[in-house]
Amino acid sequence: MSGPFLHVTSADLAAVAPEIVLALAGMLLILLDAFARPARRAFPYVALAACAVANLFGNYPSGSAFSGAIQASELTRFVDLLALAAVVLSVLGGGALLERDRKDQGEFYALLLWSAAGLTLMVKGTDLLVVFLGLETMSIALYVLAAWYRDVPEATEAGMKYFLMGAFASAFFLYGVATVYGRLGSTRLDALQAAAAGSSAYGDPLVTIGVLAILAALAFKIALVPFHAWAPDVYQGMTTPAVAFLSTAPKAGAVVVAVKVLMALAPAGLGVPWRPFLAALAILSILFGNVVALAQRDVKRMLAYSGIAQMGYVAIGLATFTRPALEGVLVFLAGYLATNAAAFLAVAALSGGEREPHPLADLAGMGRRRPFAATVLTLSMLSLTGLPPTVGFIGKLLVFRAAVDAQLVSLALVGIFGSLISAGYYLRVVYFLWMKEPTREVEAPAEDVLSGAAYILAMTAMLVLGVLPRPLLDWARTAALSLPR
């Protein structure tokens, strides 16, 4: 590393331009909130504009930047767009809800933008310390968002719990990085890959422990069993539009980082059979998540457990780890993002407010009273079940197909067994929406223009990508091809 210590070229800046835009927009929102309170109604639009601008800067060239600490590629662009899409959906769907509860301070939008910036930075990082930087930026913003309704005990509990457990996970991550550094002498993934391939480090217990610690931290962010314990409480207490973000994009980012770490260190350096380890995580998550979700009576808790199971399907793809499986994982994550975000937005729109609990029973009769939001929720339930012609089916098709092609039929069988169980609780939501008469009146506000736009966006994504998945598949393929090796 010759040259001046801080030599930043314009190519470096271009690679992180979306992050810069998002971070600046977040600061702008906070300043506006402090000095131009009346502008609050415009905050959602500012956040949306920030996403649009960030997306405009998303066409940065592939290649390494910041002396190799960052690697921009088709894959990072893919994740950029996922993160922006999640922010857009949360902002569109959340604006009216927050305004109603007088919780529409600029920080909400700022935190979302910062979290997205951290997320994309994390995925771009090839230096594990940059990854950590991104991970923490993303997470700390989410800790604050979890406790957004300070006056609601569940929310403070969620914030506290998420923070404490998240801190644990971060410590694991750092511990893992330090251990790997101690043995292999680098924090850069490309250097680590080269070093791990050397025979002296092969199967070294220190490397194994380090990688497992890193993976555990990521599994915590993804909420895979047994690192899932935070999810139900956090989902329940966190304000729902923020959960629409939390439950989708950060998980996708963490999965991609896990893939990169595995690519660099697993085949040569891990020394222990790591596929069974991931397969075990997948099986546990699918079975545990689905079975426990069956017993839930709160929609958000149910969706938390369902999310654990859904990430179990992703873990099938990780355990398979062939190129088609990784493409499948990316497609699955994109579909899951549209679907799950739509589900949470509709749940928020059909509830009595963010200070209230969200029992399933409150959804009764909503099919008649709020057909639009109820249709969105229905569609997302079908997509989560994996029924065609929704995008959820395409994701499962790709992941299970890759598993079967890699002779991992038993994993695919566990996957479909989980899907069968999941039909039980996903369709129960549909039952409440359309087939059950309400027992009490829930005051749910009418849709505003923005949330209507969010619904239409999400529905289009779920249906159009379910029927004509080719653009998404092609893009995921290019993204997966940009992975090293």
Place this chain on the structure above:
Amino acid sequence: MPTTPFSPLGADLLSTLVFLPAVGALVLLFVPDGARKTIQGIGLLFSGATFAVSVLALLRFNPDLVGSEAFRSLMVDRPWIPRFGIRYLLAVDGLSLSLVLLTTLLTLSVLLVACGQKIDRFKGYVAAFLVLETGMLGSLVALDMILFYVFWEVMLIPMYFIIGIWGGKRRIYATMKFVLFTLAGSLLMFVAILFAANVNAQATGIQTFSLLDWVPAALGGAWGLTPRSEALLFWAFALAFLVKVPLWPLHTWLPDAHVEAPTGGSVILAGVLLKLGTYGLLRFALPLFPNATARYTPFIAVLALIGIVYGAWVAAAQKDMKKLVAYSSVSHLALVVLGIFAVNATAVSGAVVQMVGHGLTTGLLFMLVGVLYDRRHTREMADYGGVASQVPVTTTLFLIATLGSIGLPGLNGFVGEFLILGGVFKVSVLWCAVAATGMVLSAIYLLTLVQKVFWGPSTVAANRGLTDMNGWELAGALPLIAFVVILGVYPAPLLNLVKNSVESIVQVARVRMLP
């Protein structure tokens, strides 16, 4: 290159056929809930047009093509997800075309009858049937396995809503049971499809999900399956279809679903959905896995024989009209399964004819029970009795449907049952004898039903004011009656239509059955 015939609507004929109903459902989205007349009009327009397109398909179809050419006449073949070799491949042969016609006719009938009855949330009801029709037609004409699976699952959700929203008291239990049973079977089939595609790709080096590619590869021995994996694949497919049929002991969802479903739901369920199970066996399970078919034929035949007698026996004990007809379906469909697994041309043509025939007669029976239920809101036979004088038209039609279902010569049920029994006789006299007892029993319980409900003294005062079928209901029922009679007197057109497809299925399935 085969030329794709174009329909008057611009798209190719089979795509029009499949998606026209779905377009109708989409149009309904923009109609206000209360505009019943408009909703009726749109529903009838689109289901009627779909029926017309299916007739057009029949006219354009060339039944003389045989073997691998049989599907050529109306085939549509476009890439869908090209990287995995998943295609948008639609085609019909005589087998699927006869069921396509049954489907479009029954859906139109169901919507006609619905127009004459009081139905809550009418728009959703019509839309659900239109989406269901797209699913059914798609399953019948899709020859790409993934496309087939997509349509197969698309049928599930509208039926879930039809039973769950417009059903009876225990509708939620019934609809959940229906969905979970069906889904359990079909998900297993899904993995089997993926596995078979992998086997095929390794054997031939080509990524494809097309049945037209799979069958020759499987038959030529290129797949090189061990007996164990062939058996596993066969059962994964067969279970999905046998649940749908449903074959004893997988039938337990059926009485619940039938009893709780609204009239139209029962008609379509009995008339078409069950046939998709037997269709799937004929189209996929037998041709792809001939060895496993041969190996497990005795086992499945025994289940079918149990089903024939058990269904009839249980039907005879029912007090609820719909339950009785539902168990009669278990019995009759078991006979169809027996005919299929006899694997000879006589029995299999009989099975196909019986599939169409059962669709018509049982569809009618459910429809007419629905007419009575619409007036009296009870399905207990004891609540009726001697209503023939109040509802002479209903009585007449019910009697014709019953006789058709029993297999009276001159009506369509006879043709199918006779051919099945004749074909089964060639395989095993014992099977034939047991199956015949089922037919005797069916005469007993169905005629008892007629006697208890329509004849005898009128004892229940509430039946005094019973009104007969109205114009809409007649319009829905009469075409079905007409076909029951026509196909009974002159079955040759139907037999000719299915002859070549039956023969090629039998040939294919027998290739390796011989030792």
